[in-house]
Amino acid sequence: MVKNILLITLSVVTLASMNTVYAETPQQILDNYRTQAKTEVANFKDFSATNGETFFKNTHGSDWSCATCHTSNPLKQGKHASTSKAIDPLSPNANAKRFTEPAKVEKWFKRNCKDVLKRECTTLEKGDVMAYLMALKP
Amino acid sequence: MRKLHKFLVLGLLATALTSLGVFQAYADDDEDEKQEYSEHKGDKGRGEHGEKGEAKNLGVKLTNETWKTECSACHMAYPPGLLPAASWQALMGDLPNHFGTDASLDDQVMKEILPFLTENAASERRQETNKDGKPMLRITETQWFKKEHDEISAATWKSDKVKSASNCLACHTTAEQGNFDEDNVKIPR
Numbered sequence: 001m002v003k004n005i006l007l008i009t010l011s012v013v014t015l016a017s018m019n020t021v022y023a024e025t026p027q028q029i030l031d032n033y034r035t036q037a038k039t040e041v042a043n044f045k046d047f048s049a050t051n052g053e054t055f056f057k058n059t060h061g062s063d064w065s066c067a068t069c070h071t072s073n074p075l076k077q078g079k080h081a082s083t084s085k086a087i088d089p090l091s092p093n094a095n096a097k098r099f100t101e102p103a104k105v106e107k108w109f110k111r112n113c114k115d116v117l118k119r120e121c122t123t124l125e126k127g128d129v130m131a132y133l134m135a136l137k138p
Numbered sequence: 139m140r141k142l143h144k145f146l147v148l149g150l151l152a153t154a155l156t157s158l159g160v161f162q163a164y165a166d167d168d169e170d171e172k173q174e175y176s177e178h179k180g181d182k183g184r185g186e187h188g189e190k191g192e193a194k195n196l197g198v199k200l201t202n203e204t205w206k207t208e209c210s211a212c213h214m215a216y217p218p219g220l221l222p223a224a225s226w227q228a229l230m231g232d233l234p235n236h237f238g239t240d241a242s243l244d245d246q247v248m249k250e251i252l253p254f255l256t257e258n259a260a261s262e263r264r265q266e267t268n269k270d271g272k273p274m275l276r277i278t279e280t281q282w283f284k285k286e287h288d289e290i291s292a293a294t295w296k297s298d299k300v301k302s303a304s305n306c307l308a309c310h311t312t313a314e315q316g317n318f319d320e321d322n323v324k325i326p327r
Contacts, residue, residue, distance in 0.1 A: 080212050080213075082237070082239065083212050083302075084301055085213055085214075107244075110240070112240075114234070114240040115240050
């Protein structure tokens with residue numbers, strides 16, 4: 001009986017955790033944004049790493065740009081603008097943990113875009129930024 | 139079906155924790171700490187720590203993974219015992235406008251973190267309000283914090299290695315473990 005409960009509990013816990021930390025690759029996440037962009041943007045062809053870089057390094061009406069915290073070389077470690085706490089590199093080419101959890105990616109796009117643009121980012125902006133970050137060569 | 143599973147998981151956890159004596163130890167600690175802080179209000183608070191041992195472990199012995207992950211992304215996760223419940227409630231109620239940054243959380247995550255903070259919060263007797271009568275949100279603006287740190291000069295607070303009083307880790311080398319004991323304080327120069 002005890003053994004059974006243990007087994008059931010273990011399998012439930014394993015299943016539950018697999019469900020919440022469902023991992024994807026950056027490519028899969030980018031592909032999802034691409035599918036979404038096709039329905040949102042007229043004549044959409046593909047994301048642009050060049051546009052992503054410009055977007056990332058420029059300010060958009062507030063003091064901070066994305067580069068303020070993630071540096072203008074996102075292969076490097078960044079630093080939070082108000083707390084100075086270190087931030088691991090944002091490019092998935094320098095940090096394998098980046099862009100592997102869709103919920104985490106969405107959460108941070110939402111927060112950081114609100115801080116930098118005072119609104120949420122569009123699918124096009126998110127895809128361009130990802131294309132830029134994925135094109136960087138260590 | 140779901141209920142049964144939950145029940146089993148909880149059952150197992152409870153058994154494991156009880157057998158480890160965690161509940162017991164934790165409850166004791168919490169009491170000590172609350173008492174200690176109320177005593178602190180009036181005096182300099184030195185000396186008694188030796189006898190009380192680990193009483194300065196501010197409610198992070200029973201840590202919560204979600205809290206640790208979510209609340210340590212931009213700064214160290216400030217232990218629940220540093221603010222009373224009403225302050226945590228007010229702070230968590232306005233995360234999209236969190237000290238000049240958006241720290242919003244979805245409802246599911248909120249439900250995991252808020253109870254952890256309020257249940258392990260500082261004593262209600264330590265509740266302080268701002269000029270506008272609202273609960274104090276900053277640990278660093280509370281009277282007890284100012285009193286504990288009244289020997290630190292303005293220059294030290296602003297120095298390059300400290301930058302802000304909120305940066306506990308600059309001086310409290312074991313702050314991330316919830317330990318603010320004076321033995322582990324080192325002011326950077």
